[in-house]
Amino acid sequence: MPPSFSKAITRPPCEEFRNGLTSAEWGPPDLELALTQHFAYKKALFDLDLEVHDLDPDSDHPDSTFVEDTAVVTPEVAVIMRPGADSRLQEAENISPVLERFRPVERIIPDGRIDGGDVLQADDIFYIGLSDRTDVEGASQLSSILETHGYHCHTVRIEGCLHLKSAVNYLGNDIMIVDERYGNLPFLDKYRLVIVPCGESYAANSLLVNGIVLVPTGFPETSENIEKAGLDILMLEMSEFMKMDGGLSCLSLRF
Numbered sequence: 001m002p003p004s005f006s007k008a009i010t011r012p013p014c015e016e017f018r019n020g021l022t023s024a025e026w027g028p029p030d031l032e033l034a035l036t037q038h039f040a041y042k043k044a045l046f047d048l049d050l051e052v053h054d055l056d057p058d059s060d061h062p063d064s065t066f067v068e069d070t071a072v073v074t075p076e077v078a079v080i081m082r083p084g085a086d087s088r089l090q091e092a093e094n095i096s097p098v099l100e101r102f103r104p105v106e107r108i109i110p111d112g113r114i115d116g117g118d119v120l121q122a123d124d125i126f127y128i129g130l131s132d133r134t135d136v137e138g139a140s141q142l143s144s145i146l147e148t149h150g151y152h153c154h155t156v157r158i159e160g161c162l163h164l165k166s167a168v169n170y171l172g173n174d175i176m177i178v179d180e181r182y183g184n185l186p187f188l189d190k191y192r193l194v195i196v197p198c199g200e201s202y203a204a205n206s207l208l209v210n211g212i213v214l215v216p217t218g219f220p221e222t223s224e225n226i227e228k229a230g231l232d233i234l235m236l237e238m239s240e241f242m243k244m245d246g247g248l249s250c251l252s253l254r255f
């Protein structure tokens with residue numbers, strides 16, 4: 001069964017947003033437009049019956065709008081990450097008091113490094129990407145915590161993209177959406193695949209929320225492939241977040 005979420009935590013992009021980390025070459029983001037897109041994102045979650053807890057912008061941390069990287073939340077526990085980029089470590093500490101309102105909190109400790117963007121949940125299985133941001137120690141600490149709550153965890157080495165969820169996401173009912181360049185990852189064997197063609201890689205970070213797949217605007221083949229798999233979609237403009245390497249999943253913690 002696809003997860004059913006009742007809450008989301010978000011944080012608007014801050015004044016320093018354009019100074020965040022990025023590998024993209026589309027120029028600096030327009031903050032006003034990013035705020036408009038962020039508002040539409042929150043409205044979409046609200047319309048899908050999530051209670052949206054929107055935090056204050058945090059100008060000390062340019063990447064702080066990408067809250068997904070700071071924690072992994074299940075019905076039983078919230079695990080505070082230790083992001084792989086030094087400039088983002090404090091973001092995870094800052095999310096901890098917020099999550100304490102909703103869940104018992106556990107945390108990844110030094111020297112582990114792990115970003116929430118590398119943590120892909122498919123029902124009771126977690127696939128954890130070993131990437132430039134997530135190391136074996138971070139993945140192993142998270143696995144130990146999740147396994148005590150009955151989940152199964154597997155690591156997946158991923159190269160050539162920021163996070164595992166930059167390339168693969170779970171759409172429920174044993175369907176994975178995957179950037180075609182990563183379609184041969186062995187763990188995908190047990191799933192039906194929705195393929196994202198090469199020129200549309202960014203849309204591999206489409207996001208299932210309460211039965212609807214949020215898809216970034218401007219990726220027609222991917223949208224069509226998702227609909228062909230029998231899923232309903234909602235398109236959202238993401239141009240300003242794409243400039244900072246962030247996708248739809250990165251903009252919220254959902255639980």
Ligand code: CIR
Binds near residue numbers: 118245
């Ligand atoms: C970073 O490089 O950390 C941010 N500019 C983008 C983070 C995107 N997060 C995600 O994919 N979960």
